[in-house]
Amino acid sequence: xxxxxxxxxxxxxxxxxxxxxxxxxxxxxxxxxxxxxxxxxxxxxxxxxxxxxxxxxxxxxxxxxxxxxxxxxxxxxxxxxxxxxxxxxxxxxxxxxxxxxxxxxxxxxxxxxxxxxxxxxxxxxxxxxxxxxxxxxxxxxxxxxxxxxxxxxxxxxxxxxxxxxxxxxxxxxxxxxxxxxxxxxxxxxxxxxxxxxxxxxxxxxxxxxxxxxxxxxxxxxxxxxxxxxxxxxxxxxxxxxxxxxxxxxxxxxxxxxxxxxxxxxxxxxxxxxxxxxxxxxxxxxxxxxxxxxxxxxxxxxxxxxxxxxxxxxxxxxxxxxxxxxxxxxxxxxxxxxxxxxxxxxxxxxxxxxxxxxxxxxxxxxxxxxxxxxxxxx
Amino acid sequence: xxxxxxxxxxxxxxxxxxxxxxxxxxxxxxxxxxxxxxxxxxxxxxxxxxxxxxxxxxxxxxxxxxxxxxxxxxxxxxxxxxxxxxxxxxxxxxxxxxxxxxxxxxxxxxxxxxxxxxxxxxxxxxxxxxxxxxxxxxxxxxxxxxxxxxxxxxxxxxxxxxxxxxx
Numbered sequence: 001x002x003x004x005x006x007x008x009x010x011x012x013x014x015x016x017x018x019x020x021x022x023x024x025x026x027x028x029x030x031x032x033x034x035x036x037x038x039x040x041x042x043x044x045x046x047x048x049x050x051x052x053x054x055x056x057x058x059x060x061x062x063x064x065x066x067x068x069x070x071x072x073x074x075x076x077x078x079x080x081x082x083x084x085x086x087x088x089x090x091x092x093x094x095x096x097x098x099x100x101x102x103x104x105x106x107x108x109x110x111x112x113x114x115x116x117x118x119x120x121x122x123x124x125x126x127x128x129x130x131x132x133x134x135x136x137x138x139x140x141x142x143x144x145x146x147x148x149x150x151x152x153x154x155x156x157x158x159x160x161x162x163x164x165x166x167x168x169x170x171x172x173x174x175x176x177x178x179x180x181x182x183x184x185x186x187x188x189x190x191x192x193x194x195x196x197x198x199x200x201x202x203x204x205x206x207x208x209x210x211x212x213x214x215x216x217x218x219x220x221x222x223x224x225x226x227x228x229x230x231x232x233x234x235x236x237x238x239x240x241x242x243x244x245x246x247x248x249x250x251x252x253x254x255x256x257x258x259x260x261x262x263x264x265x266x267x268x269x270x271x272x273x274x275x276x277x278x279x280x281x282x283x284x285x286x287x288x289x290x291x292x293x294x295x296x297x298x299x300x301x302x303x304x305x306x307x308x309x310x311x312x313x314x315x316x317x318x319x320x321x322x323x324x325x326x327x328x329x330x331x332x333x334x335x336x337x338x339x340x341x342x343x344x345x346x347x348x349x350x351x352x353x354x355x356x357x358x359x360x361x362x363x364x365x366x367x368x369x370x371x372x373x374x375x376x377x
Numbered sequence: 378x379x380x381x382x383x384x385x386x387x388x389x390x391x392x393x394x395x396x397x398x399x400x401x402x403x404x405x406x407x408x409x410x411x412x413x414x415x416x417x418x419x420x421x422x423x424x425x426x427x428x429x430x431x432x433x434x435x436x437x438x439x440x441x442x443x444x445x446x447x448x449x450x451x452x453x454x455x456x457x458x459x460x461x462x463x464x465x466x467x468x469x470x471x472x473x474x475x476x477x478x479x480x481x482x483x484x485x486x487x488x489x490x491x492x493x494x495x496x497x498x499x500x501x502x503x504x505x506x507x508x509x510x511x512x513x514x515x516x517x518x519x520x521x522x523x524x525x526x527x528x529x530x531x532x533x534x535x536x537x538x539x540x541x542x543x544x
Contacts, residue, residue, distance in 0.1 A: 032427030034541030038468040040427045048421055050429050054468045060434075063411065064468045067432070 012065050014087040016053050019068055022087045023051060026076075038064065049075035092171045093193040094157065094252040097121050097238055099164045101245040107161030113240040114164075118156065120237030121168050124249075126151055127230035128196035132188075137283040138229040150192055172254055190254070197251055199226030200266045203235075207275045216282040216289070217319065223283070232280035239273050246270050285357040294318060294325055294362065295348045295371070298341040303334065312337040318353050318360065325353060325360045333368040346371040380482075384439035387485060388476040389415065391495055392437060398528040401535060404432075412436045412461030413471070417535060424539025431538035432469040435501075436462055441480040448522050450475055450500060453515040462504040470543045472534065473502045475520045499526040501534070503543045 023030075023041050028051065031042040037058040041051040051071045054064035069087075073080045097117060099109060109117065129147035130139045143151075150170075157167030172189045186194070202225030209218035219227065239245045246269040253261040268276070281287035296316025303310025309330045316325060327349055329337055340347045351365040378386075396403055396417050404416035414437040422429045436458055444450045452475050454462075462471045476499040478485055487494040502520040510516045524530070534544045 034426075034428060034468055035465070037466055037541065042429070047429075052428060052432075052468060057466060058468050059464055059466045060411070060468055060471075 012062065012069065013084050014065075014069070016056060016061070016065060016068075018087050018091055019051075019053055019065070019072075021090050022072070022083075023053070025090065043075065046075060051075075088169065089252065090254055092155075092169045093189065093254055094250075095121065095125065095168045095170065095193070095196070096160075096250040096252070097166050097168075098162065098248040098250065099238070099240070099245050100247060101163070101240075104164035104245075107159075107164060109164040110240075113245070116237050116240060117164075117166055120234045121166055122151065122154070123234035123237065124231060125154060125168065125170070125192065125196065127228050127234055128199055128226060129192045130230065131199060131226035131228055132191055132195045135223050135226065136228060137223055137285070146188065150188060153189065193251060193253060195226045197264050199228070199231050200249065200251075200264075201225065203227045203231065203276070203279065204266060206279065207272060210275055210279070215319070216278065216287065219279045219282055222279075227279075227283075229280045229283035232276045232283065235268060235276055236273060236280065239268070239270065243273050243277075244270050285355055287355050288363065289319060289353040289355060291350070292318060292353045292362075293348060293350050294353065295346055296325075297344065298337050298347055299324060301334075301338060301341055308334075310334040310337075312341075312347075314347060314349070314362075318355070323353075323355075323360045325362050327351070327362040327365050327368070329365065329368060336368065336370045340370045383482065384441070384476075384478060385414075385437065387478060387495075388437045388439035388474070388499070391476060391499055392435065392474060392526070394495070395499075395526065395528045395531050399531045399535075401531065412458045416469070417531070419532075419535045419539075424536035426538075426540025426542075428539045428541070431535050433534055433538050434467075434469050434471045435474045436471065437474050437476070439476040439478055441478050445477075445522070449519040450477065450522065452518050452520050454518045455515055456510070456512050459504065459507070459510065459512075459516040459518065463507045463509070465505050465543075468541070470503070470505065470534070470538050470541075472543070473504060473518060473520065474526055475500050475502070500524050501526045501530065505543045 028041040028043055030039050032040040034040065034052065036055065038052050038054045041053060043049045049071070051068050052064060053068050054061045058064060069080050069083050073083045076083065099117060103110065126143065126147060127139065129150045130144060133144060133146070153171055155169040155171065157169050159166055170189045170193060172187045199222070202222035206219045206222040206227070210216065236243060238247045248268070249266045250263050252263040278287065294314060294316045296314045298312050299315045300313040301310060309328055312327050312329055312334070314325050314327055316323060318325065337347060347368065347370050349362060349365050349368040351362040354361045354363050392415060393403060401417045401419045404418055413434045416432060416434045418430055418432045420430055424431055438452060438454070440452070444452055454473065462473055477497045479496055485496055487496065500520045500522060501524050502518060504518065530544070537544050
C-alpha cells in the first residue's frame with residue numbers, strides 16, 4: 001500500500017538482501033517474481049499485506065525499496081524508522097549507553113561529558129575486542145590488527161532522548177570469505193559482543209564480592225572472562241568528567257533466526273565507581289592495600305652516607321603473594337633492621353602497601369618490630 | 378501563474394480525475410530527479426499477475442503546440458526524461474502521458490449546464506522497449522493518437538503491472 005506516513009526523501013539504510021532476511025524471519029513468504037526485477041512477498045494471515053522487493057539491478061531500486069519498507073510498516077502497523085531499526089538488528093548487535101543524571105533529563109548532555117561518553121563507548125568495545133584474543137590485566141601499546149579492524153566497522157547510531165543515550169552499532173558479517181567456516185562459526189563481531197557481556201558480567205560479580213570482603217583478588221577471575229583495566233577505565237569514563245553520573249549499558253544481540261534473544265543490561269550507579277577505580281588500579285598493578293601487617297626477613301638494606309633515613313627491603317607475603325616490600329626506616333628502627341638482617345630474625349611492620357608492577361613499598365610504616373622469639377610469628 | 382506551470386497543474390488534475398474514476402490510489406512520490414510526476418496503485422488482488430497491489434508511474438507532459446503528424450503526437454521529450462522512462466528493468470512500469478490543450482487557456486474548461494468539460498485529451502506511450510539514443514537535448518517520441526488515456530486504459534495499464542508488464 002502507498003502510505004503518506006512513509007513517503008520521505010531519506011536515504012534507505014538497509015539493503016534488499018537484509019529486507020529479505022527480515023521477511024523470512026517474520027513469516028512472510030515469497031509468492032512470485034516480477035520478471036527479473038523483483039520478488040513478491042505475502043503473508044498467510046493478511047491478504048492485504050504485500051511487499052515487492054526489488055533486485056539491485058532494477059532501475060527504480062531505491063524508490064521501490066522505500067515502498068517495501070513502507071509496506072512492511074503498514075502491515076505491522078509501525079513506523080518505517082522502527083522497521084529499519086529492526087532490519088538493521090538482524091545484522092548487528094547494538095550497545096547502548098544510557099547516562100542517568102538530573103542534567104540529562106531533557107535529552108542533552110554537557111559537551112565534554114558527551115565527548116567522553118562516545119570515546120569511552122568505543123574504548124569499552126575495544127577492550128572487549130582485545131580480550132577476545134588475549135586475557136590480560138591491561139592492554140598497553142599497539143592494538144591488534146583485528147581489534148582495530150573491528151573498531152573500524154562500528155557505527156554510531158542516532159542519539160536518543162531518555163536520559164541521554166548513545167547507540168553503537170556493531171554490524172555482523174555473516175559471510176566471511178574464509179573457507180574454513182564451520183557450523184559453530186561465530187562471526188567476529190558477535191564474539192566481541194559476547195566477550196563484552198562476559199567481561200561486564202564478571203566485573204559485576206567481582207565488584208559485588210569485593211564490596212563484601214574488600215579483597216582485590218576478587219577481580220582476578222574476572223580477567224579470564226575479559227575484564228581488564230581498559231574495560232574499567234572505559235566504564236569510569238562513561239560516568240563523565242566528574243565521575244558522578246550513573247549509567248546503564250544495554251547490549252542487544254542481533255535478532256536470531258530461530259529465537260529471540262533478551263537484551264542484557266548492566267547498571268552502574270555512582271557508588272560503584274570507586275570500586276571500579278580500585279579494580280582498574282589493581283589490574284594496572286598500581287594500587288594500595290590499606291592497613292596491612294607484613295612479616296618477613298630483611299633481604300636488603302641501604303642508607304645513603306650521612307643520612308638518618310634508610311630503606312629495608314623485606315621479603316614477605318602480602319595477601320598470600322610473595323613480594324619484596326621496601327620500607328623506609330630511621331633511627332632505631334633502621335638499626336634494628338640491620339640487627340635482624342645480621343641475625344636472620346623475622347621483622348614485622350604495619351602500614352599501607354603500595355603495589356606497583358615491579359615493586360612494592362610500605363607507606364606510613366609504624367610499629368616496626370624485630371621478632372626475637374619465633375613463637376611471636 | 379507561469380503558463381507552463383498552469384499546464385502541468387491542469388494535466389495533473391486531469392489525470393487525477395481519471396484515477397478517481399478508476400478507483401486507484403494516488404501516491405505522492407514526486408521524484409524530481411527521476412522523471413516521475415505521479416504514481417498510482419490499485420488495492421488488493423488487482424489484475425492477473427502475482428502482484429496484488431500493482432503500481433505504475435507517469436511522467437506528465439502538457440503542450441499546446443501543434444505536434445500532431447499523421448496519427449501521432451511527435452513529442453520532443455528531453456533526453457533525461459527519455460532515458461529515465463526507457464527500459465524493461467523497472468519494478469513499477471513507467472509511462473509518458475502527453476496532454477494536448479488549447480493554446481488559449483480560456484478554452485481549457487467549459488462549464489455546461491449539466492457537466493464540465495476539460496479540453497482536450499491526454500495520450501499515453503510506453504518507452505519500455507525504446508532504443509538508446511545519442512541525442513543531446515531531446516528525443517522525438519511518437520505518442521499514438523489511438524492511445525488515449527482514459528480511466529479504462531488506466532485500469533488496463535495497472536492490470537498489466539500486476540504481472541510486471543506494460544500495455
